[in-house]
Amino acid sequence: MSKTENLHFKIGLAGTYWDKKPQYSILLNDHLICQDYIKSTDVEYIEFDIDIDLNQLLIMIVVT
Numbered sequence: 723m724s725k726t727e728n729l730h731f732k733i734g735l736a737g738t739y740w741d742k743k744p745q746y747s748i749l750l751n752d753h754l755i756c757q758d759y760i761k762s763t764d765v766e767y768i769e770f771d772i773d774i775d776l777n778q779l780l781i782m783i784v785v786t
Contacts, residue, residue: 749782
């Protein structure tokens with residue numbers, strides 16, 4: 723029997739760049755949560771709530 727839980731995430735991203743803004747993607751269990759560009763050298767926070775199965779939790783943050 724799987725157990726689900728509602729989790730609140732607050733992820734802070736910041737970047738330094740010269741001429742190309744980094745793009746990020748946040749995925750949970752292979753589902754795209756958000757995708758955008760880092761717009762500033764200051765920390766940007768991405769917040770979201772999601773119901774997840776605690777038996778299978780994979781968090782990926784990809785920055786390109």
